[in-house]
Amino acid sequence: MKPRLLHAMALGAALLAPLSWAQVQAVAAPDRPAPVAQTTYTYTLSNGMPLWVRPDRRAPTAVHMVWVRVGSMDEVDGTSGVAHVLEHMMFKGTAKLAPGEFSRRVAALGGRENAFTSKDYTGYFQQIPASRLEDVMQLEADRLVGNRWSDTEFAKELEVVKEERRMRTEDNPRALLHEVLSATALSASPYRRPIVGWMSDLGAMTPQDARDFYKRWYTPANAVVVVAGDVDPEQVRQLADKHYGQLPVQAVPERKPQTEPAQKGLRRVELKAPAEQSYVALAWKVPRLASMGLTSEHGDALALTVLAAVLDGYSGARLDKALAQGDKRLADSVGADNGLMGRGPQFFVLDGVPAKGRSPEALEAALRAQVKKVADEGVTEAELQRVKTQWVASEVYKLDSVFNQARELGVAWALGMPPDSGAQVIARLRQVTAAQVQAVAKKYFGDDELTVAILRPQALPAQPQARRAVPGARH
């Protein structure tokens, strides 16, 4: 730490920040609102590490993130969950910092922090007063290459992660069903494993497993720095070069393709779990948007996203209207989602909760019939226009959150997309025609690449307390 510089910056924040904010707020309403600058500045630091900066000067705050292009898909069998366990261990110290000290330092800076792991990437972030950017850069650069902790710390944190799995998955039947669905639909792709890991793999995980994973994947050559907020891009570049640009770099290991073989036949899976309601999910393998390149597969991936929005993108859309309304409704709720982007195979998913007395099989058939209806009759211009209008508005609304702007940049980098891919995707979605939507509805929804998962609800074993009416209410 450099306390002198730090103190000077604290004063600077005190004197300058409110004034600059006042200027922003005091501007009289112009005839046409000045659009917020959405420029992303991209740099390559001295050691080759990329830096993406998105200035947003509305308030004297910033968000600082480091994204590592490593997630659960980069794990191997037997140590599933290690990417996420390592994410936890990154808070447990470095050569310079004791366990928990990272969080104490960020808190002392007035910051908020956390981290997240997905199949594709692992991200670390701090939201801070903009004047504290250098401090968190120093902290984050330190642990990017210097993470270090004892076996005892690992043993304790592993128990925390098991509790996390129990909370998110073991006691959540629909989460369990999706875990089973992925494990059934995929064989060769590492996407088949849960991000949090199988419980048995967590039980058998060693400190060395996490250290090896760290050594293998955590290098500036496999990470990006993303900064958004009240910052000057050139100044950020200088700070980043000082703290990240000097870090040692090692080669990123070759990634095996682990290509999922084509599915040639319907797969079905069932899960029994304590629940009142059944639940059914249908997942079709579909193309993904692997880059912004203009290929027919990419066009199809985008059209599938429009199809999902027409089916379930707004209140009163097709699926709900057809299946979850009226006296004879089949479902209590229904949904549609297209994966679109990711480093691994993507799915188009239809799902729903059958209404009382209705079977999941009946709902399954009805969901498929709705896609067939689009394949046979197409979609209306009004529907198409409606979902596009929503996307245009959402492009404006998303500017309100500096955090979400930074996150969008981080995802784009992790997936190998350009910094403006968010806006580009929206622009491409707006060009999708009704004919393209109809074409993908015809093309991708057969039996052969479909996996169906059904939850069979089981009565809770002998728990009268849980079944009686909630006593909090009046009778």
Add this chain to the structure above:
Amino acid sequence: MKHALKFLKRSVLVCMAAMAWMQAAHAVLPIQQWQQASGARVHLVEAHNIPMVDVQIDLDAGSRRDPINKPGLAALAAGQMASGIRAQAGGTGPYAQALDENQLGEAWADLGANFGASASGDRLSFSLRSLSEADLLDKAARLAARQMAHPAYPQAVWLRDRDKMAAALRESLTRPGTVAQNRFAEAVYGGHPYGWRSTPESLQRIGVTDLQRWHAQVLRPCRAVVSVVGDVTREQADGLVTRLLALWPQGRCEALPAVTEVQALPAAQDIRVPFDSAQAHVLMGQPGYKRDDPDFFALMLGNHILGGGGFTSRLTAQVREQRGLSYSVYSYFSPALHAGAFTVGLQTRPDQAAQALAVARQVVRDFVAQGPTEAELQAAKDNLIGGFALRIDSNRKLLDNVASIAWNRLPLDYLDRWPEQMASVSVDDVRRAFARVLQPDRMVTVVVGGKP
């Protein structure tokens, strides 16, 4: 030692930073406030950087005023306002005709705007988010006005949704977390409406006429507390609010009947519910304090240290970091018009429930008995005051703050003085406030799914 010194120096500077904020007082958040002829109170923060507007309308018609045999009525009636609107007699304009639930959903989607109605314990709230482009915003305001004033409450839709909600409630009772929360609310709030919950049975007692009767009583412009943040001038905001409330019934606003206070607990209560789950859910707490408590800042700061401050709080340190007993462990107060609950919560493997509970209980006892250390107090201030700007750095967060100032009738310079107020809290303030508000020997403890 070195670190301690650095920390100390930095804290002094943070306090100075707080002072500077204070001096720049009205620059931080210039709130404009006025009252319309209808009696509606309006609070506005202009933010012209993004072409969008957020509006929130709050009314004293939350679920604390639900009839005793119809818990959830306000929330249900608010939710059903999306089920369609009836035709407007003699109305003109784009939305004068009747719209069913799907047509209404399509109309909002076509505007690219979002509108919702909800009820919390205290407030009935309407929220609108729209682009600020004049034509779109005008249409959004007209549609919102119609939806608020003229909900159709169709019988068939209500009966259908009532069935769906009853089924979802039954489903939720198969989860240990829901069971724990219900038992906790019942025990902490006793007979107070804050503790009432809808059940599959209570839903059956609510019919369309209940929704209509409720609706006829609640909308009065003279009770409306309106907050606006976004790309509008004061003049535009005033017109916007006028359009939003134009169709509400005019009427006098006599004082509403007082709602009973939450009663203190006479004794400790230990509730154990057997449950076959992967985790036991543990909740512990009691009635807390009201939002107008003079020790608001001391209690907020103290809870940040106890269990609200994330990775650095005492509960996280003892339960998670040192013992690995839980992924999530926290404490919070719920200050409102009445004394909302103080809640400590965690989830752990069933055989560890007793140990985790004992640790959490000891942490709370120690904190109430001894208060924080000077170092803890300073660390919490560094975080809360240093990070003050993070509380107001988006339109969404500004709206939450402005609506809170408006609803709680806080001074317009409340946010400007926030860092100073926080900085002035002492260790003794926290200890005294916690000793007054919390009684560790008279708390409710709920353990669902624990095993010896």
